[in-house]
Amino acid sequence: xxxxRPAILGRSxxxxxxxxxxxHDVTVHLAFGEVAAVAGPNGSGKSTLVEILAGVLRxxxxxxxxxxxxxxxxxxxxxxxSLPVTVRDAVAMGTWAGGRRMPRAxxxxxxxxxxxxxxxxxxxxxxxxxxxxxxRQRALLAQGIVRRPSILLxxxxxxxxxxxxxxxxxxxxxEEARRGxxxxxxxxxxxxxxxxxxxIRIEAGRLQASA
Numbered sequence: 251x252x253x254x255r256p257a258i259l260g261r262s263x264x265x266x267x268x269x270x271x272x273x274h275d276v277t278v279h280l281a282f283g284e285v286a287a288v289a290g291p292n293g294s295g296k297s298t299l300v301e302i303l304a305g306v307l308r309x310x311x312x313x314x315x316x317x318x319x320x321x322x323x324x325x326x327x328x329x330x331x332s333l334p335v336t337v338r339d340a341v342a343m344g345t346w347a348g349g350r351r352m353p354r355a356x357x358x359x360x361x362x363x364x365x366x367x368x369x370x371x372x373x374x375x376x377x378x379x380x381x382x383x384x385x386r387q388r389a390l391l392a393q394g395i396v397r398r399p400s401i402l403l404x405x406x407x408x409x410x411x412x413x414x415x416x417x418x419x420x421x422x423x424x425e426e427a428r429r430g431x432x433x434x435x436x437x438x439x440x441x442x443x444x445x446x447x448x449x450i451r452i453e454a455g456r457l458q459a460s461a
Contacts, residue, residue, distance in 0.1 A: 256317060257282045257401050257432030258303050263312035265298050271310070272298055273455045280401065280432040282318075285423050287446035288436045295455040296436045297405050303434070304403045318400025318432070319347050323390050325406050337381070337389045338374040341365055344393035352397060364392040367422055369415075383410040391419060395426060402426055404435035408442065420445060 258280045265273040273295045280286055280303070288296045301307040303314055304322040321344065341364050345357040352360060365371055368388040378386055387410050394402055402423070408416045420442055427433050427447070434450070435442065443449050451459040 255282045256280070256315075258317070258320075259315045260299075260303055260309075261313050261315075263299070263302055263309045263314070265295075265302060265307060266310045271455060273302070273309070275312075276452070276455070276457045277312075278303075278450055278457060278460060280434050282400070282432045283427055283430050284432060284447040285427045285445075286432075286434040286448045286450055287443045288434055288450045288452065289438070289443055290452040290458070294452045296452050299452060300403050300405055300434065300436055316401065319397075320401040320403060321394040321397070321399035323394035323402070323404040323407055325387070325409050333377070333379055335378050336375050337365065337370055337378065337392075340378055340389050341392045341396055344396040347397055347399070360396050360398075361392075364396040365389075367395065368392045369418060384412060384415055387411060388415060388419075391422065395422065398426075398429070399431065401432045402434075404433075406436050406438070408437065408439055416441075 256279050260278050263273055263276045264271055276299060288300060290296050298307065302309050304320050306322060338361060341361045342357065345352045345360060351357060365374060368391050370385065370388055378389065391407055408419050411419060423433050423435065437443060
């Protein structure tokens with residue numbers, strides 16, 4: 251249930267690639283306790299907007315105000331076979347925030363709990379490169395939720411997942427909102443839009459709706 255307290259406010263956001271704007275004067279907010287679906291056609295600027303809200307990209311103009319710590323879950327990256335990173339390693343990376351890590355014992359417990367929530371128990375020592383695309387996406391979701399951030403931003407977290415895993419992902423996002431986090435995810439999934447508290451629709455880099 252949304253508290254209506256603003257977690258993130260982006261004002262008049264513009265962003266350009268190669269001198270051409272892909273976001274045009276977008277003003278958007280996220281509230282603590284809600285799940286917002288960021289929807290729109292491919293290439294409309296959804297991922298760019300989420301990365302600006304997360305602080306990964308800097309807008310050409312406009313400003314973002316954040317009222318809590320942010321975790322960003324990206325679409326699954328390719329993992330080179332030579333990369334010596336296990337599922338446990340990847341999730342543990344999420345225990346760092348602002349250059350500081352959770353206390354060691356607490357981090358171990360949090361990592362185990364996050365892995366269990368995404369149903370990857372038993373895969374802790376598997377290299378990321380040995381996972382399927384869907385399993386890798388679930389490991390990244392565990393990385394995002396492990397420290398229970400105040401603000402959770404996700405770029406197509408259900409990409410490559412089967413129906414069961416998509417349902418589980420929606421459940422986890424709803425659980426995160428119920429504990430008070432602000433959650434926003436880029437999605438093309440009609441079910442995810444239907445169950446979201448709010449849909450933020452972007453088309454051609456412009457805000458079309460936020461209701």
